[in-house]
Amino acid sequence: MRKEALIAILIGSIFGLAVTFGIRGSDQLLKDSQLLKNAFRSNSQEEEPTPMPTPIIDSSAEKTSALILSSPHNNDIIDQDKVVIEGITSPNALVTFLYEKEGEIIITSDGDGNFSQEIELIGGANEIKITSFDTEGKETNKIINLVYSTAEI
Amino acid sequence: MNKYKSVLLVLIFLALTILCLGPKVNFPLQAQDNPTPTETDEKIKGIRDTVKEKVKEQIDEIKKDTRKAFVGTVSKVADQSLSLDTQSGPQVIKTDDETEIVNEDRKEIGLEDIKLEDNVIALGYLDEDGLLEAKRVVLTPEPEEDKREIAAGIVTDISKESLLITLKNENKVKTYTILVNSKTDVKQKEDSQINESEFKEIAEGDFLIAVGTPEEDNGKIITATTLCFVSNEE
DSSP states (O other), X not given: OHHHHHHHHHHHHHHHHHHHHHHHHHHHHHHHHHHHHHHHHHHHHHHSOOOXXXXXXXXXXXXXXXXXXXXXXXXXXXXXXXXXXXXXXXXXXXXXXXXTTTEEEEEEOOTXXXXXXXXEOOSEEEEEEEEEEOTTOOEEEEEEEEEEOOOOO | OHHHHHHHHHHHHHHHXXXXXXXXXXXXXXXXXXXXXXXXXXXXXXXHHHHHHHHHHHHHHHHHHTEEEEEEEEEEEOSSEEEEEETTEEEEEEOOTTOEEEOTTSOBOOGGGXXXXXXXXXXXXXXXXXXXXXXXXXXXXXXXOOOOEEEEEEEEEEETTTTEEEEEETTTTEEEEEEOOTTOEEEEEETTEEEEOOGGGOOTTOEEEEEEEEOSSOTTEEEEEEXXXXXXXX
């Protein structure tokens, strides 16, 4: 009886320990694989380009207008004294910018019609008039109102 | 007797198994009690912080899109709102007790101090109905009118002596007279680039843009501050 009991205790202990460490080991393995998966997921998210909102272009507007401003948007609050105005117009067009304090700049759009220009802002309200002339001399203009303010709201 | 022995052995076996499994139940507690964080905990904390940061950035970005400012003249003052005539049309500005209203000297005033025809800038966030919930309203002086004009067309006549250029815009069926002076900045578009140029380089048939202010006594003459031309030969 004593011999059999000792054998049973021994087998029971080995089995119990095996089960315990087996569960613990697999748990750790699962946790690690989850961490690895999350790490990969966050890395791949960083590498993916940020999805840009698709601009909604009114097809009827497109026929009559050849000047679309992509950024900034009208009535935006800018917290720096300079802003880059970006947009698209006819290829190789002349683009003029009239802004505060008698500021005026003339640039050309590239072969795809893209343009980009840095403009200085004054404190408070800023009205910027952008006019595009295509190679046939056709004129399109847009006015954008921006507010330069560093006040926290 | 053998039966008892077998039952006893099974009971001992089960008891030992349960005894060994017992600590497993307490593992999470042990991990919490452990004052020194493991490498895994550090990794989890790092990932959590990164996620928190990204979520905050996204929220700020979404909030930024609704951050707007309207500039206009006051057309109506109500208990908790202002109506503004802005360049893009009328706008209703919602205010509350937390809205900061300041005058031109940046001194705090009340909504009741705002009068019709006052010029204001209202800064805040757009609500789901597209109305601005103002966080700050600033009274501003009346903006100066920008009298500058842009005239564009084909050069039909040029006087090198009197520094006058006549432009004809066929799209607008309009003729402009441009006066050039020593301060006028002359540019030329060549090969998709804008380069500095001179008045003498401008010729009849060129396409020209003139930025300037119409003369007060004769609105038909524009004194140019900037000229940019494209040679007819290009």
